[in-house]
Amino acid sequence: MFTVGLTGGIGSGKSAAAGYFRDLGIHVVDADWAARVVVQPGRPALEQIAQHFGADVLFESGELNRGKLRTLIFSNAHERKWLESLLHPLIRAEIISSLSRSQGAYAILESPLLIESGQHQLVDRICVVDLPETLQLERASARDNSQREQIRKIMAAQMTREQRLDKADDRLDNTSGLRALKAQVEQLHQKYLQLARA
DSSP: OOEEEEEOOTTSSHHHHHHHHHHTTOEEEEHHHHHHHTTSTTSHHHHHHHHHHOGGGBOTTSOBOHHHHHHHHTTOHHHHHHHHHHHHHHHHHHHHHHHHTOOSSOEEEEOTTTTTTTGGGGOSEEEEEEOOHHHHHHHHHHHHTOOHHHHHHHHHHSOOHHHHHHHOSEEEEOTTOHHHHHHHHHHHHHHHHHHHHO
16 A cells, blocks of 8 residues: 655644545544554553553543643653653554555555654655744644643654655645645645556
8 A cells, every 4th residue: 555654743734634635535544543542541551651650640530641741751851762662663553553454545644753753664755744843833832722832842852844854755835824735735645646556
């Protein structure tokens, strides 16, 4: 199955772009969804996280308090590395399983850490949703109602804009908003249909 990796920094509009591909009938595997699946209650990874970080990273329901965990790992690179080494192989296995069930002309793997996590090895092309970092910070802060400092830490932990664009086969420019983004997705869709047939 011809597979395109769709990535972009926090607040770039990656999820909106993925939604437009879905609307065109393309199977989209969301790495964030896979990341949630592997830490569901009863899964071994959640137990290890609670043992490592303490029970206060869990809600009373036994589910992971993602906000609390995010705060811990984005202020400590060592803890972030520990968590990534635990979760990345599990997330990868979940993604491979979901991609193997794809039907249609091609599939999309939507992942914020496509390149950093090594998930780009699972795809044939890399498409980056791009916009200036000032706009990225503004949109992410407005969307998540998050503090700018927290968003800056997440951005610092991700690849730089230049590094992402350097790896890109295709670029979706999200500077002008969603209507322009949708039109670009429709153009790329035609290109991907041709590439998948080839």
